[in-house]
Amino acid sequence: MDDEEEEIEEPKPKAKAPKTKAKANTKAKAEPVPKATASSSSNDFLSGKKVIVTGTVPGYDRRRAQDVLEEAGANYQASLNKKVELVILGTNAGPDKLAKIEDLGIETMPWKDVADRLGLEPVVEKPAANVEVGNAPDSVDGLTVIISGTIEGQTRSSAQKALEGVGASFAKSLNKNVELVVLGTNPGPDKLRKIEELGIPTCTFDALVESLGLELDAEPPKKKARKV
Structure with missing residues (x-):
């Protein structure tokens, strides 16, 4: 009897483990947190005021x-x-x-x-003028005058007409030919400096009206035109 050859069972190769795909990085990189800026509270004090x-x-x-x-x-x-x-x-x-x-x-x-x-650029202020307010004359007949500032209760035109009615002559601008400056309220600083520079005598409108014995009617305020 022939010897039977013993079949030797070869070992089965081990199954390779399935390769796993690398996980995609689905997490987006976090954006850097913006730095907080300093508050501009020093500049917004006028906001809405x-x-x-x-x-x-x-x-x-x-x-x-x-x-x-x-x-x-x-x-x-x-x-x-x-x-x-x-x-x-x-x-x-x-x-x-x-x-x-x-x-x-x-x-x-x-x-x-x-x-x-x-934070505005500083503006160099011009020195204030040193204008002395003089006494009002008892006559303006033949004087060349000009008004500077606001005349309370009068328009510039009505005040000028009142003085022209008693002989005053009005200059168109402040110049060396002006003999008297009639001051109202809030004359401009540039005007005051020029008055000082030219050495023109001054008096207030109220004092002049009293000195001349003028009786003036108050002018009604002008109505502003309504926008349509």
């Missing part, structure tokens, strides 16, 4: 000063009233305005402080 300027602002006309304040967020008011929250004081603010501000109890701040907080 009802303000008005009184007096002369060195280096700015009234319209430009208003633009600066509105650019800083202020709500500029057309007139001084109880709704105003802050009055910004320039130079030569009228006494009547100051009295009304006090009566209304409105907060005030000098323009210089506002300019500092807004």
